[in-house]
Amino acid sequence: MALEARIRELGSRHQSLEQAIQDELSRPAADDIRLKELKRQKLKLKEEMEALRERIH
Numbered sequence: 703m704a705l706e707a708r709i710r711e712l713g714s715r716h717q718s719l720e721q722a723i724q725d726e727l728s729r730p731a732a733d734d735i736r737l738k739e740l741k742r743q744k745l746k747l748k749e750e751m752e753a754l755r756e757r758i759h
Contacts, residue, residue, distance in 0.1 A: 705754050712751045719744040 723740045726732050 705758055709751050709754050712747050712754075716744055716747045716751070719747065 719740055723737060723744065726737050726740065
């Protein structure tokens with residue numbers, strides 16, 4: 703189903719953002735603005751995945 707494929711794609715992007723957040727946090731001088739943007743993007747993806755899951759069920 704196309705929705706399931708989209709959810710998997712978003713999940714993959716969500717994991718990539720999580721890794722980018724962890725990478726940024728491991729830097730000696732983490733960029734707070736970049737962290738905020740990465741977290742905002744990650745939350746947006748999570749919300750989109752949840753909305754798609756609700757459409758499936």
